[in-house]
Amino acid sequence: MTPTLNKPDFAPILVERIKFPYEYDASRQILRLDAEHLPSLFPVLKGDERLAFDYLRGLTGKEQPEGVYHVVYMLASISLRHDLLVVAKAPESMQVPSATPYWASADWLERETYDMFGIVFTGHPDLRRIYMEETVSFFPLRKSFKVLQVVNLYDLGGAERDFAKPKKETPKPAVSAKDAEKL
Amino acid sequence: MNPLYGQPDLMEKRQDDLHTQELTLNVGPQHPSTHGVLRLVIVSDGEIIKSVEPHLGFLHRGMEKNSESREYRMLVPLWDRADYLSAMHMDYMVSSAAEALMEIEVPRRAEYIRVIMLELQRIASHLFWFASIALDSGATTPMFYAFREREKVIDLLELVSGARLLYNYIRPGGLRNDIDARFIENTSKFLKTFPAYLDECEQIYSGNAIFINRARKVGVLTKEAAIAYAASGPVLRGSGVPWDLRKDEPYSVYPEFSFDIPIGENGDVLDRYQVRFYEMRMSAEIVRQALEGLPEGGHTAKLPSVIKPKAGEVYVRQEASRGELGCYLVSEGGSKPWRFHVRPPSFVNLAALNKMARGHLFADLIMIFASLDVVLGDVDK
Numbered sequence: 001m002t003p004t005l006n007k008p009d010f011a012p013i014l015v016e017r018i019k020f021p022y023e024y025d026a027s028r029q030i031l032r033l034d035a036e037h038l039p040s041l042f043p044v045l046k047g048d049e050r051l052a053f054d055y056l057r058g059l060t061g062k063e064q065p066e067g068v069y070h071v072v073y074m075l076a077s078i079s080l081r082h083d084l085l086v087v088a089k090a091p092e093s094m095q096v097p098s099a100t101p102y103w104a105s106a107d108w109l110e111r112e113t114y115d116m117f118g119i120v121f122t123g124h125p126d127l128r129r130i131y132m133e134e135t136v137s138f139f140p141l142r143k144s145f146k147v148l149q150v151v152n153l154y155d156l157g158g159a160e161r162d163f164a165k166p167k168k169e170t171p172k173p174a175v176s177a178k179d180a181e182k183l
Numbered sequence: 184m185n186p187l188y189g190q191p192d193l194m195e196k197r198q199d200d201l202h203t204q205e206l207t208l209n210v211g212p213q214h215p216s217t218h219g220v221l222r223l224v225i226v227s228d229g230e231i232i233k234s235v236e237p238h239l240g241f242l243h244r245g246m247e248k249n250s251e252s253r254e255y256r257m258l259v260p261l262w263d264r265a266d267y268l269s270a271m272h273m274d275y276m277v278s279s280a281a282e283a284l285m286e287i288e289v290p291r292r293a294e295y296i297r298v299i300m301l302e303l304q305r306i307a308s309h310l311f312w313f314a315s316i317a318l319d320s321g322a323t324t325p326m327f328y329a330f331r332e333r334e335k336v337i338d339l340l341e342l343v344s345g346a347r348l349l350y351n352y353i354r355p356g357g358l359r360n361d362i363d364a365r366f367i368e369n370t371s372k373f374l375k376t377f378p379a380y381l382d383e384c385e386q387i388y389s390g391n392a393i394f395i396n397r398a399r400k401v402g403v404l405t406k407e408a409a410i411a412y413a414a415s416g417p418v419l420r421g422s423g424v425p426w427d428l429r430k431d432e433p434y435s436v437y438p439e440f441s442f443d444i445p446i447g448e449n450g451d452v453l454d455r456y457q458v459r460f461y462e463m464r465m466s467a468e469i470v471r472q473a474l475e476g477l478p479e480g481g482h483t484a485k486l487p488s489v490i491k492p493k494a495g496e497v498y499v500r501q502e503a504s505r506g507e508l509g510c511y512l513v514s515e516g517g518s519k520p521w522r523f524h525v526r527p528p529s530f531v532n533l534a535a536l537n538k539m540a541r542g543h544l545f546a547d548l549i550m551i552f553a554s555l556d557v558v559l560g561d562v563d564k
Contacts, residue, residue: 005431005432030496054410054411055410055413056413057413057415057500057507057509057526057531058413058498058509058511058524058526058531060511060524060526062513062521062522062524063522065515065521072511072524074498074509074511074526078410078424078426081431083432085496085498103411103413104408104411104412104413104534105411105412105413105531105534107534108530108531108534109531112530116247130239130240131239131240131243131563131564132240132243133240140245140248141247141248141522145248147245147248147249147252
């Protein structure tokens, strides 16, 4: 029978190898840091033989209530059977170094995160939107994008306005005020 | 930029120098063998593929955004629609994410019934895949055999949930309703006939020389490349990596059952095919064990009518039919999720298609794509 997932404490390895500020929660296996330090973190995570994170199973973003964006890396090691969640705080410029030189799966996952949040991954070989058209002017998973405000394409502004029908004087709302309250 | 991870580049290995003019060919989005609305832009040299670039998003419904304006119980029927061929796994994903954040204990009987449903769903999904890969390779007959048997599984799932495709059965805290004696009787009857049926399929299709010639050494994904591309499920195991979340990161009551994890050797279409076939046998075995050891008890935990998990973040994952189905849930308190991210297995597996198809004939691309078992509702979310 194969061994189940290990829960080792990475703190001694991180203290030895990492020289920038970070927060590590050993009970939940979460590592928090600023995104500018990622270029020096990736080689440690992938290269250190005690960590050996060879499997980037997921990558996504999230917006905090105070308007700060985070990039979340879900890492696992198939050879050593442990996992780690890395949460990196994106700077205001929204430029985050790409993980594609280390994990090939980051290619599409970073494109998806760029598509949804507008986080730019510097060094990505082919950073284009993956689900939506290149001409779309908004990033849907940002909290500033409100689904219920969009009554027709005209409200989106930008390129979408060119495709929209001329706006009527009193547009009929897609969702009534009563339903909007419920949602 | 990315190294090839030991992946053989058949385009470089070609013996002849008879290159022709590059041809750009568009496949889809409306094409019978793309299993949905997928558009592929293929650059080919004669009939040999140089690169395949999938263009996604024709089925993008913004489900992650919609999840942020819905209560947790409303998410179950919404995410049913993502991977419509294995909706039970989607139900379980939403439920287990909410449960992990709330730290509630689900009754053991409910967990056992969940495992039965998840494994029956895996059989139904793999049978559908068997029908479609046979159809893509030009054989029409296996489809009728596969659908005959899939119909029996769907009938079982309909018996408990009332729906044939989108079940909304597994819910936060437990299940919609308990199973009855009729379900247990019908399932036991199905399990008796099912292994013999799989033998029949092996006879008519798996041993077919035409199929084996089209599948062996086609679409090879090496072990290293499969890990680098974060492939999961039968694609990863077909490449020879023994990684199954039911064993390696156990969830629910899977540690209580004994079953084998099949792995391939070469990582070609034939290996992925055989891994899925063996998985169906193992799923039937798990259902049999679960029915035998079904404990007594309630079918759901007592929860308030509006679920409000405390603030926090959690990443839950499970072995769905197509691979690792992960869910990253962030809550800021309140009755709706703050962020609901889903890691769809089809999406991540599809990213390796270009590496697998390069250097093969165009006709092989259809087989390689079918062997990935991609559902476009799952890719596009």
